[in-house]
Amino acid sequence: MLTTPLVAIVMGSQSDWPTMRHAAEVLDNLKIEYEARIVSAHRTPDRLVDFAKSAKADGFKVIIAGAGGAAHLPGMIASMTTLPVFGVPVRSKALSGQDSLLSIVQMPGGIPVGTLAIGEPGAINAALLAAAVLALSDAEIDAALDRYRRDQSGAVPLFPQDDE
Numbered sequence: 089m090l091t092t093p094l095v096a097i098v099m100g101s102q103s104d105w106p107t108m109r110h111a112a113e114v115l116d117n118l119k120i121e122y123e124a125r126i127v128s129a130h131r132t133p134d135r136l137v138d139f140a141k142s143a144k145a146d147g148f149k150v151i152i153a154g155a156g157g158a159a160h161l162p163g164m165i166a167s168m169t170t171l172p173v174f175g176v177p178v179r180s181k182a183l184s185g186q187d188s189l190l191s192i193v194q195m196p197g198g199i200p201v202g203t204l205a206i207g208e209p210g211a212i213n214a215a216l217l218a219a220a221v222l223a224l225s226d227a228e229i230d231a232a233l234d235r236y237r238r239d240q241s242g243a244v245p246l247f248p249q250d251d252e
C-alpha cells in the first residue's frame with residue numbers, strides 16, 4: 089500500500105478480533121482503507137504510545153479502538169492524539185462487557201472518546217461513524233454511505249414471513 093490508510097482499527101488483544109473484524113467488514117464494504125493492529129494498553133504500553141503519538145503524522149484520520157475488561161485503550165489513545173477516537177467495548181467473559189463499556193464511556197471532560205455499543209453492533213457503528221467523518225471531505229465515501237443505507241433499507245422485507 090502506497091499511502092497510510094485513513095482508518096486505524098486497534099484492539100487490545102487477538103481475542104478482540106472476532107468483534108473488531110465487523111468494523112473491518114463495514115470499511116471493506118465502503119471501500120475505505122484501514123489498518124488493523126493489536127495495541128494493548130497493559131501488555132504493550134510502549135507500542136501504545138508509539139502508535140498514538142504518531143497516528144496523525146502517519147496520516148490516519150480516524151481511530152477505532154476496541155478493548156474489553158479494564159478497557160483503557162481508547163482513552164489512553166485519545167489522551168495522546170486529537171484525531172477522532174471511537175471506542176468499542178468488547179464483550180468480556182466476566183461481566184459481559186459492562187466493565188468494558190463503563191471504563192470506555194466515563195472519560196473525564198477534555199479528552200473525548202466516542203463510545204459505541206458493546207460488541208458487534210458497536211464495531212459496525214464505529215466503522216459507520218468513521219466513514220461519516222471521512223465523508224465530510226470525500227464525495228466517494230459520502231456516496232458509499234448513501235449506498236450502504238439504501239442497501240440496508242432494500243434488504244428489509246415489507247411483510248413478515250413464517251420461519252421455514
Ligand code: RP5
Binds near residue numbers: 103130
Ligand atoms: C483486554 O483484555 C483486551 O482488549 C481483551 O478484550 C481482554 C482480554 O484479553 P485476552 O486475555 O483475551 O488477551 O486488554
